[in-house]
Every structure is written in structure tokens, then in C-alpha cells.
Amino acid sequence: DAGVTQSPTHLIKTRGQQVTLRCSPKSGHDTVSWYQQALGQGPQFIFQYYEEEERQRGNFPDRFSGHQFPNYSSELNVNALLLGDSALYLCASSLGTTGGYNSPLHFGNGTRLTVT
Amino acid sequence: GDSVTQMEGPVTLSEEAFLTINCTYTATGYPSLFWYVQYPGEGLQLLLKATKADDKGSNKGFEATYRKETTSFHLEKGSVQVSDSAVYFCALSDMNSGYSTLTFGKGTMLLVSP
Numbered sequence: 070d071a072g073v074t075q076s077p078t079h080l081i082k083t084r085g086q087q088v089t090l091r092c093s094p095k096s097g098h099d100t101v102s103w104y105q106q107a108l109g110q111g112p113q114f115i116f117q118y119y120e121e122e123e124r125q126r127g128n129f130p131d132r133f134s135g136h137q138f139p140n141y142s143s144e145l146n147v148n149a150l151l152l153g154d155s156a157l158y159l160c161a162s163s164l165g166t167t168g169g170y171n172s173p174l175h176f177g178n179g180t181r182l183t184v185t
Numbered sequence: 186g187d188s189v190t191q192m193e194g195p196v197t198l199s200e201e202a203f204l205t206i207n208c209t210y211t212a213t214g215y216p217s218l219f220w221y222v223q224y225p226g227e228g229l230q231l232l233l234k235a236t237k238a239d240d241k242g243s244n245k246g247f248e249a250t251y252r253k254e255t256t257s258f259h260l261e262k263g264s265v266q267v268s269d270s271a272v273y274f275c276a277l278s279d280m281n282s283g284y285s286t287l288t289f290g291k292g293t294m295l296l297v298s299p
Binding site for chain 1 (some may be wrong): 189226227228229230231234274276289291
């Protein structure tokens with residue numbers, strides 16, 4: 070049973086560029102959440118997708134956008150990259166938007182984005 | 186808003202020592218509480234959870250008790266192993282936003298030597 074898979078594993082971009090990160094949820098999960106983890110910090114919630122719509126959003130600017138496809142996979146797009154966007158981007162999947170006691174988050178190994 | 190505060194690391198222990206990692210939280214309402222572990226180069230794995238006051242979560246020898254009166258959820262293990270070396274994150278989830286929206290602490294690195 071495949072868990073959450075993310076691609077690519079590493080990425081280097083230049084300031085001002087745009088980037089797309091991809092995530093496939095764990096089999097059976099329909100909800101995808103994205104988190105940003107800066108070096109030495111805990112993950113911070115970016116947004117959550119369910120039924121192909123953004124359902125919740127954290128305190129991130131509109132440069133961060135996403136998409137969910139009918140097969141529940143998801144993309145995270147970041148425009149006009151800043152140096153401060155350098156971080157590990159984690160995708161997590163769950164069943165339903167409220168998760169529940171028996172449906173905790175399952176995290177992927179992340180995409181390490183470096184902006185130079 | 187919600188927040189989680191963890192003791193700063195790294196915590197350095199010898200194998201078989203007793204472990205405590207402190208975690209306190211600030212939240213409105215009655216959050217659920219979690220401990221996640223992150224091994225080098227990997228994503229986060231759920232270690233244990235507690236959903237209401239006085240609940241004790243446990244897994245792989247780790248334990249944590251939800252203390253509403255002290256707003257704490259300290260992680261403990263009686264005898265650590267080298268393989269426990271990792272970064273540990275305390276987190277909470279607001280009941281209104283659901284279990285998939287977590288607020289994390291900054292993490293505490295644990296280093297266990299033979």
C-alpha cells in the first residue's frame with residue numbers, strides 16, 4: 070500500500086521564478102493538505118483541498134495556490150519566488166476534511182525547495 | 186490564536202536513560218493533542234495522540250497525558266534507544282477546523298548515544 074508520494078524530492082529555483090510541486094495521497098484518502106517547514110521550525114499549514122476545492126487556508130499570501138485533480142492528487146504552485154520560500158514542503162493526506170480519530174494525517178517525505 | 190511551545194533541543198541522552206520532552210499549548214476550546222516524529226530525510230509520522238482531558242496516548246514505549254489544568258502534553262519514555270534519535274513535534278488540532286489542520290511546535294531534536 071503506497072503511502073503519500075511527493076515529487077520532486079529536491080528543487081532549486083531562482084528568485085522571481087515559479088514552481089510546481091506534486092503530491093499523490095495515500096490510497097483511500099481524498100483530502101490533501103500542504104505544509105511549509107522552514108529550517109529548524111515546525112510545519113505551518115498552507116491550505117487543504119477536498120473535492121477539488123480549497124477548503125481551508127492558513128496565513129499564506131496568494132502567491133501560494135493549489136489544485137486537486139479528480140484522482141485526489143494535488144499540486145502546490147508558488148509564484149514570484151522569494152528567498153524566504155526556501156523550505157521543506159510537506160504534503161499530507163487524510164480521509165475527509167475533518168479527519169477524525171481514526172483518520173490521522175499521513176505525511177509524505179517532502180520536497181526540499183531552495184530559492185537562490 | 187492557537188500555539189504550541191516545546192522545550193528547545195537538542196536533548197542528548199545515553200541509551201536506556203529516561204526521556205521527557207515538555208510541551209505546553211494555548212488554544213480556544215478543547216483541542217486534540219498529538220506527538221509526531223521526524224527521522225532524518227523523512228516526513229512526519231504520528232507517534233501518539235489524545236483527544237480529551239486526562240487521556241493518555243501511548244505507542245512504542247512513548248507516553249503523553251493530556252493535562253487540561255496545566256495545558257500540557259509532555260512526552261515521556263522510560264528507556265530510550267539509539268533508534269529513537271529524531272526530531273519530535275508536539276501539535277494540536279482545533280476541533281472546529283478538524284484533525285487535518287495542525288498547529289505545530291518548533292520541534293525538539295533528540296540525540297541518543299550508545
